[in-house]
Amino acid sequence: MPKRFVSWMIGGPQGSGINVAAETLAKAFSRGGLYVFANIEYHSNIMGKHSYYRVRVSEDPIHAPVEEVHLLAALDEETLFGDHHHNPEFPTHHGHVHEVVPGGGIIYDADLGDIRDRLKRDDLRLYPVPYFEMIRRALEPFGKAAEYRQYDIMRNTVALGATLAILDYDFDLVAEVIREQFKGRRARLADMNIQALRVTYDYVHEHFGNDFPWKVRRRERRGDHILIRGVQAVALGKLQAGLGVQTYYPISPATDESTYLEAVQSKYNVVVIQTEDEISAINMAVGAAHAGARASTSTAGPGFALMPEGIGFAAITEAPGLVVFLYQRGGPSTGLPTRTEQADLGFALHPAHGEFPHIVIAPGDVVEAFYDSFEAFNWADRYQMPVIVLVDKYLASSYITVPRFETRHLVIDRGIRYQPAGQRDGYLRHAVTESGISPWVVPGTEGVVFWTTSDEHNPKGHISEGVLHRMEQMDKRMRKLELAAREIPDSKKFTLHGPADAQVTLVGWGTTKGAILDALEELSALNGLTFNFLQIRMMRPFPAEPVGAILRRARRVILIENNYSGQLGNLIREMTGFRIPHRVLKYDGRPFTVNEILEGVRRALENDEERIVMISSEAREVIPWPTR
Amino acid sequence: MPKRFVSWMIGGPQGSGINVAAETLAKAFSRGGLYVFANIEYHSNIMGKHSYYRVRVSEDPIHAPVEEVHLLAALDEETLFGDHHHNPEFPTHHGHVHEVVPGGGIIYDADLGDIRDRLKRDDLRLYPVPYFEMIRRALEPFGKAAEYRQYDIMRNTVALGATLAILDYDFDLVAEVIREQFKGRRARLADMNIQALRVTYDYVHEHFGNDFPWKVRRRERRGDHILIRGVQAVALGKLQAGLGVQTYYPISPATDESTYLEAVQSKYNVVVIQTEDEISAINMAVGAAHAGARASTSTAGPGFALMPEGIGFAAITEAPGLVVFLYQRGGPSTGLPTRTEQADLGFALHPAHGEFPHIVIAPGDVVEAFYDSFEAFNWADRYQMPVIVLVDKYLASSYITVPRFETRHLVIDRGIRYQPAGQRDGYLRHAVTESGISPWVVPGTEGVVFWTTSDEHNPKGHISEGVLHRMEQMDKRMRKLELAAREIPDSKKFTLHGPADAQVTLVGWGTTKGAILDALEELSALNGLTFNFLQIRMMRPFPAEPVGAILRRARRVILIENNYSGQLGNLIREMTGFRIPHRVLKYDGRPFTVNEILEGVRRALENDEERIVMISSEAREVIPWPTR
C-alpha cells in the first residue's frame, strides 16, 4: 500500500523567513510522532530571490521529497506566477501553482487581489489571508499595531498559522517550538509570533471552515527520534570521533557544519578556525594531523578544487587522522552554489597529481553520514591516508526524522602507534613494514623526533631520489590501500537493499538513496516486478569483486545518478567491466523526487531508453504519484 | 638486424657541467649525420648531488635509451662507486660501473688512484686521465696555468676530449659546437675549452692507443635534421600557433619551455609573464583568452594541482584559445621533481569539480609534441574549451635527432566568430546552438559587449539558476565535446604502429612510444611473433569505438605505462570494457629503456605475469641487449 503523506510547500523571497516557518512546522510534526522530510531550494543571494521549502510528513518513515504539493503557502506573487517581471528577457520559472494537486490549497496574501484568472485552473481551494492585517492585529496587545509594516518579516508566521488551521494540526506544539527559538531577551518576539499564529489560525478557521481533505494529526510513536539535517549529522559524527581541529573557509553548503561546531566548540573542546582560504584550511588540517590531533576540513567543489596539493601532501607524508568532507553542489566552477549535484566523484577519486592511497566514502543519508563520519577518522588514523567523505547540498540541508543515534558501540581506534625505546632512538617515521603501516607518534613524545617531507624520502623521512627508496615507499604506501580494502568490512562498502534475487537492480550512491528507497515498494507494485537497490558507499578502495558479482548475476540493471554522465557507472565499468545499460540522470541542480525515480525506471523498463534525463517539476508538469 | 649503436654516459655532481659535455657531444654527433638520443637523470638540487647523462648514437633513427654503456665518463668517484660516504645510513645508489658492457671503457680522474680492486670486475678498459693536469696544460697558452684549480669546471671538457679520442670521433665538429656556445665576450672561454679538449685528446691517444671496439664516425645523411628536446618542440608549436600570452610560475620540468619563449619573445611578439603562483598563471591565461589572445600556461603536477578552479572557470565561461601544458614528473606531491612519470592522466581527466568538456592529448615524442601543441590551440578556439597537453620530464629534457619540422601545411583556425549586427546588437555570448558552439568575439569590437560568469548563466551570460537555463547551457557545453569527438580525425587520437593483424599488441601512451618503437623490431625477432603497438594519444574525447574494436580483435595485449597503476589501462576499461591482462609498469621516476620493454614483454608472454614492475638499471643488474 502506498505510503500516505501530506506535502506542504512554502515559497517566498530570500530573507522572508520561509526557512523558519518550514523548520518550525517540520519540528512540530516530528515531535508530534510523525515522520518528516523537508528540503529547501534557494538562490545564491541574500535577499530577494525566489526560494521554496517542501515539507513532507507521514505516519511512516519517509526519505525524500515528492512533487505533489497539497498545500502551497505563498509569501509573494512570484511563488505563484514566476519571475517574468524581474527577468522579462530570460525568466527562470513560472511559479508553483502547477505543482499543487487537484483539490489542493493555496495560501496567499489577500492583498494580491483576485488571482483566479491568473491561476489558469479552477480545481484549487484558495485561502487569501490579509497578511499585514493579521500582523497588525497580532501586534495590538503589544502596543505596536501602528508599526505593523516594519514587522513584515512576520508574514511567514502568518502563513504558518494559516497552514495549521487548514491542516488542523496541533497549535500548542507549534507554539512550543516557536518559544524555544526565541529565548532570553528575545522572548517577547516569541509572544508576538505566537500571537500572529493565533490570529491567523482563528481567521482561517472563521473564513474558510475546516474542509481541507488532507489533515495532519499528531500521534504516538515508539522509540526516541530526532529531526536532523546532514550538516548536523556530520558534525555529531566528528565530535563523537574526537575531532580536535576543524578548519574551514566559508562556502555553501558546507559552512553550516563548521558554524554548528563553532557553536559547541567550548563545550567539546574543539578548535574551529576560519582560515584565509581552502589551501590554508587543508594544510592547517594536515599540520594539526601531524601534531597528533584528529583534524578535518569541510568544503564544497570550489574549495576542494584548491586542495589537491594538500591532499597529496597528506598522503605522501602519511598524516594520520585527516578527513576531508566534500559537500557537492551544482557545478562546474562556481556553478549553482546553493543547489545539489553528485558530480564530484571523478574528481574526488583523482584529487591530485601522481599516485597515492586515499579512501573515498559517500554516505547515503544522515544516519550513514553520522556513522561514516565517525569511522572515517579511525581509517585516517589506522591507514594514515586522507579520507574523503562525499556528501552534498541536499543531504546537508534536508531535515529528516530518524531514530536517535546509538553511540555506545562506537570505538575510537587511533591506529598503530610507536613505543619509543629510549633517548633519540632512531625512530623511522616511514619505516617499511609488511602491512605498509609505519607506526606513528605524537610529536612532543620524549626521546623521539622524526622528519617527513612532500618529496620522496627514505624510511627516516629525509629526501631521497634513490630508486630503491622510491620503490619501497611507493609500494609501502599503496600496500596500505590493499590493507584497508581487506580490513574494512563489505557492509561499509555497499548495501544491497531488498531481495537478492530481484528482477531489476537499481544502482546508485549517496543521497539518491532516500528517493530510491521510497520508490522501491511502489515500483514493485506498479511494474509487477521485484526490485532491489545496490547502494555503493565506498568508492575507494572499491569492492570490485562483490559488486561485479552482484551485477553480473542481476537481470536488469538501471543506474541512477544526480549528475550528467553517470560517474558511478563509469567507475563500475572501470572496476568490473560491467556496463550498466540504463542511466537515469538528473543535473539541473535539484535532487531526485520519488516521482522521478518511478518515472525514470518506468522509461528504462518500458521504453528501453539508455539515457533518461530528468528535469525538475518546477520547470515541467508534475509526474503524478502513482495510484494503484 | 638489430640496430647498431654506441652508448655513452657521463656522470658527476650537479653543477659540474655534465649537461654541457653531453649536449655538445650529442650535437656534434647529430651534425655528423648520425641519429642521437640523449637523456639526463638529475636531482632536485643545484650543486653536488649525483647526476648522469646518457648519449646513444646510431646510424639509424633511434628513440630511447638503452641500459648498456659502452663508454662511461666519470667526473667524480660517486659516479663509479655510489654515495655511501654521503649517505652512510641510507645510500641511494652504488654507481654505474655495472652498467658498462664487457670490454667497455671508463674514463676517470687519475687522481682517484688505482680503482681496479674497487671495480670488482676486470673486463673493462680503464682510461685514467689526470683531469687537473689536463686543465693546467690547457691553460698554459692563456697564461692561467697557475690558477688551474679555479677552472675545475673544465673537467667536463677533459672528459669530452677523452671521449672523442676513444670513440675516434671528429674533433673539429665538436670544436665548432663549443665555439658556438661561447660567443662575443666569452669567445676566450671557447678557446680555453677547445684547448683542454685538444690536450686531453692527444693525451689519450698517446697513452691508450686506439683500440676501443666501439667507434663513432660521421657520415652523410639525407634531408634536413634537427636535434631537439621536448620543451623546444612545444615552444615552437606554440609560436607557430600564434601564442599571444604565456604565463608561468617556475617549476621543473616545465620552466625551460617558458624560458625558451622568454628568450624569443621580442622577436615573435609573445608576452611571457612570470606570475606569483600557478593559480594566477591559469587565471591570467583565462583572462588573456577571453581578451582574444591565444593563451597558455605550462606547469608540472604541483602547479597543475593549483589549477582546477581556473580550468573549471575556463570551461564554464567558454574561454576560447586556452591550452594548458602539464609536464608530468614523479609524484605524488612534490615527489621526485626532476624525474619522469606518467601518473597524472587520471587527474588531467578529472581536473576539477563538476562536469564540463575539455580535451586531453598526450603526444608521444617531439614531433607529435610540435604538431599537437600547434593543433591544441585550434581546438581550444574552435570548441572554446580548455585543452590539456600531457607531456613529461623525459620528453621535456631528452634530445633526439628528427627530420626538421614541416610547417607549411599548418593552418590556424580560430573557430566561429560573431559578426556584430549593429550598435549594442544584443549579442549572446552563450547562445544556445545546435552544435553547442556560441560564436565568440574579441572584446573591444565596436557595438558589442558581453557578460560571462563562473556561475551557471543564461545565454546572455548573466547568472541564472533557472532549471531550463541550466539544462540548456550544460547540454550545450557537453555537445561541444561530441562535436570535437566527431571532427577531430582518428589519426590524431591513436595510431596503430606495425601490422594490423599482429599476434601481440602492445598498448601505451605518451613517451613510452620511443622505447616501444625501438623494441618492436627486436621483439619480433626474439619472440618469433608479430607485434604491433597501439599508441593512444587522445584521452578525451576518447576514441572508444575504434580502440575497443582493435583490442577485441587483438590476440594478446600487453599494457606498458610509466606509472604504478596503469592509468590508461583503467581508462580503456572504463571506455571499452576491455581489460588488458598484462601490465608492464615502471614508477621509479626513470623512463623505460628499450631493454625493459623487451624484458617486460618477455615476462608477460613467457611467464604470463599480470603485473610486471620494472626497476631502473641504476639499481639492479643490466638487462642485456638481446643478441640474435
Place this chain on the structure above:
Amino acid sequence: MAYAVKDYKTEVWVDWCPGCGDFGILNAIHQALAALQLPPHKVAVFSGIGCSGKTPHYIGTYGIHTLHGRVLPVATGFKLANPEMTVIAVGGDGDGYGIGAGYFLAAGRRNVDLTYIVYNNGVYGLTKGQASPTLPKGVQTKSLPEPNLMEALNPIAVALGAGYTFIARGYAYDVRHLRDLIVAAIQHRGTALIDVLQPCPTYNNIYTREYYNARVYKLEETGYDPVVHNPTDEKEIVEKKAQALLKAYENGDRIPIGIFYRVERPTLEDELAARLPHWGKALANLEPIYQRDLTPLLDELR
C-alpha cells in the same frame, strides 16, 4: 555627451539587500564611466565572487564575473592581451584581502594599468556574514557567534608595502566623492586601489551608515598632499608612504577618505612595449599571428 549614465546600466534586476552600500558603489561606477565618456565596448569590468561580485551584471560594458579571489589575475591577463581596453576589477574584502591576498600583493608589484575597487564591508556577505580580513579583533557583528579572533589587516598599509602607485579610500554613500575617485583612478596610469567603506546592513551592525556618516572626512579638504612630485626621488616616496601610513591607521572618531598616496611609475605595459615592438594591438588582433616564421629557430637546432 555621447553616453549618458543609463548607457552604462543593464536590465538585470539588482539582487542586493535594501540599503546595501553596494548600490552606492555601483552608481559611482556608472557615473564615472559617463564622466569619462568611455565607449562601453572599450571597457571591461571584472569581479570576484561575493555580493560585490555581481556588479558586472549591472554594468553595460564587457562584464566578466570570475572566481573567488582571482579577479586580479584574470583582469591582468585580459589587459595584457588587449591593452586598449579600460579594465576595472571589483570584489569584496574577503575576496581581495582574504583568499585573494596574494594577488592583491602581486598586483601592486606589477603596476598594470587597471583600477581595483574593493567593497570593504568587514564581512563575507554572500556566505552570510563571517568575519572578513578587515574586521577588527574582538568585534562581534550580529552574524558572529563569538567575537572575531583575528586582527584586521590594514589594506592601505599593505598596499603601500606592495608598491601600489595609487591608493585611495572611498565611502559607498558619498557617491559623488567616490565617482571622482574612480575617475582619478581610471585616469591614473598604473594599478589604482580604491578601498571603499561599504555598509552591509544585513550582517554588519557595527560599521553602519550611521557609524561612517559620523566619522568620515575628506583628506583633500585638510590640505593633505598624497602625490609624490618627483617619482625618482626615493626619499620623497618613502616620506609620502610614511605619511600615508599614519593616515591609514586613523580609524577612531575620524576616518579619512580620499587619495592617500599617488606616484607615477612606469607600468608593466610600458616595459612590455619597450621589449615587444608590436605588442599592443597585435595579440588579440588575430591576423599577425598567422605570419610567424620559425626558420631562424629551427636553424639554431641543426
Place this chain on the structure above:
Amino acid sequence: MAYAVKDYKTEVWVDWCPGCGDFGILNAIHQALAALQLPPHKVAVFSGIGCSGKTPHYIGTYGIHTLHGRVLPVATGFKLANPEMTVIAVGGDGDGYGIGAGYFLAAGRRNVDLTYIVYNNGVYGLTKGQASPTLPKGVQTKSLPEPNLMEALNPIAVALGAGYTFIARGYAYDVRHLRDLIVAAIQHRGTALIDVLQPCPTYNNIYTREYYNARVYKLEETGYDPVVHNPTDEKEIVEKKAQALLKAYENGDRIPIGIFYRVERPTLEDELAARLPHWGKALANLEPIYQRDLTPLLDELR
C-alpha cells in the same frame, strides 16, 4: 648545559652550494636552539619548498618539509593542535612572499606563537634563479635573460600592515646577530618574522656577501627603539609602525638589520584558551577525546 649545538644537527649531507648564505642561517638556528636549551623533541621545524626548504633535514628536531608556499598554514595547524611545541617555520622569499604571500599576510593577523624565518635571496634558488618578489625592478642578475619586470615588495612594510607583532631583519653572515634575533623571536609570544638577507652566490651576483658586508648596520646600535611600550596605546603603535616603515625603506648605502617593530598582543592561543577550557594538552593528548557525550546535542534535535 644539557644540550650542545651538535645535538641539534643531523647526519644528513647538506646539499647547498658552497658559499650559500643558507649555511649561516642554519648555524644561527642551531645556536639559538642550544642557547635556549630547548629539548629537541619539544621543537618542530617546518619549511616550504626551495633550497631553503631543505633546512629541517639538517636540524635534529621534528622536521616537516611541506609544500611550496604553505609552510605557515601547516605550522599553524600543528601549533594549534599541539601548543606545547616550539614551532619554527622557514622558507624562501619566493615561497613566503610570492606563492605564499596570502598566508604571510594572514599569519600576521592571527598572531599564533611561532617564529617565521624567510631566506631572502632575491631569487628562486631551487628552480634556477628566476626573480623573486624581493628583487627590485630593472635589476638583472646573471640568471635572468632580461631585467626584472616587477617592483620589489617590501616585506617589513607589508608585515607592518598585516599586523605582525615582531618584525626583524637578519643577515645570513652575521650568524651571532642572527642567532640573537632568533632567540628573541622564539621568546616573543606571538608570530615573529625574521627576514634574512641571504646571499645566493650561484644565481644572485648583485646582492652578494660583499654587497651586504659593505652596507649592513645594526639598528640597536643606533639607539633605535622598536618596542611599543604600551600595547594598548594605538597612537604609540602607529608611531612605531611609521618609524619602522621609514627604516624598512632604507636600502641604499646603508641597510639596517635588527628588530624593526615589536609589540605584545594576545596570541590566538590566548584567545582559544579563554574559550576552550581544556584546550592545550587535550587535542593531541589522545585520551580525553574518548569521553565525549553527545546527549545534550541529541536532545536539542528532538
